[in-house]
Amino acid sequence: MPDLPPLREVINAHGLFATKALGQNFLFDEQLLKRIAAVPGTLRGKNVLEVGPGPGGLTRALLRAGAKVTAIEMDKRCMAPLAELGEAFPGQLTVIEGDALKIDHASLFGDEPYAILANLPYNVGTALFTGWLSGEAWPPRWTSLTLMFQLEVAERIVAGTDSDAFGRLAVLSQWRAKPKIAMKVHRSAFTPPPKVMSAIIHVTPEDMPEGVSARMLERVTEAAFGQRRKMLRQSLKGLPGALAALETLGIDAARRAETLSVAEFVSIARVLSA
Structure with missing residues (x-):
């Protein structure tokens, strides 16, 4: 040495x-x-x-x-x-x-x-x-x-x-x-x-979840946390299909971004990536 x-x-x-x-x-x-x-x-x-x-x-x-x-x-x-x-x-x-x-x-x-x-x-x-x-x-x-x-x-x-x-x-x-x-x-x-x-x-x-676009997940989080103090129905309304995805997944649109789990964000992105 x-x-x-x-x-x-x-x-x-x-x-x-x-x-x-x-x-x-x-x-x-x-x-x-x-x-x-x-x-x-x-x-x-x-x-x-x-x-x-x-x-x-x-x-x-x-x-x-x-x-x-x-x-x-x-x-x-x-x-x-x-x-x-x-x-x-x-x-x-x-x-x-x-x-x-x-x-x-x-x-x-x-x-x-x-x-x-x-x-x-x-x-x-x-x-x-x-x-x-x-x-x-x-x-x-x-x-x-x-x-x-x-x-x-x-x-x-x-x-x-x-x-x-x-x-x-x-x-x-x-x-x-x-x-x-x-x-x-x-x-x-x-x-x-x-x-x-x-x-x-x-x-x-680690393993990447199937059926999820990384870019779509970025778009979802960008919208959700861009107005983090607002309810999801407000923060995600500008992202096409996002509010329908919440309904499909049974996620309350009155929640705020910081209350969602990583898995829930992945689920939203998966629906929008389909």
Whole structure:
């Protein structure tokens, strides 16, 4: 195992600092990073996609775990320390300079499966997450998602029916996948410390319900939660066939969106997908 200098020394040597514009908050605690890398299980010899590695804190933990890491980073300042990591772990690290929102992630690995692990930049985290969970093709090429989010966002991902946090993000996350909060991370673990607590979310894909269009489910939840304080008869009236679907399924149109279960949303989308 290569003997690497402390991450703080690397950052100081390269004159790096976290920038708010890129949503950066650096983690230096190597034991914490090791715990994060262990969440999806053994990574030895497996493909891993990391988004926003920054100076390479989590990247180190992934490489030490034996993963073959492909990292996407748009901050040119981080290219040099990442290149040094690549030299320390020959053949294990590929760094792509670019915007992760504009790259086809699956194409980076050909036909091979891959896990996704990332301390996601706060300003693009939700967009990347919903992109990985969307689309008609299922199961996805990725085997699991292990991602850092603000705690509030993490709670929205795992929220249950009849809670204030339950919404479109919960339905998208739960209808054909299983999310859980793997650990909470105190704000003091970061440099600079963010204003809020964070959490590691771990998501594994499950079977996709039959007869349901992912796009239709998105349309249903978009309409229902777009006016979440209104009854379904109001929020869904603009979606053709939705009110008839409620009647067919025996769902009271006087209910509000947050009272429906994920299974009920799937049932509505199934009727409308037919």
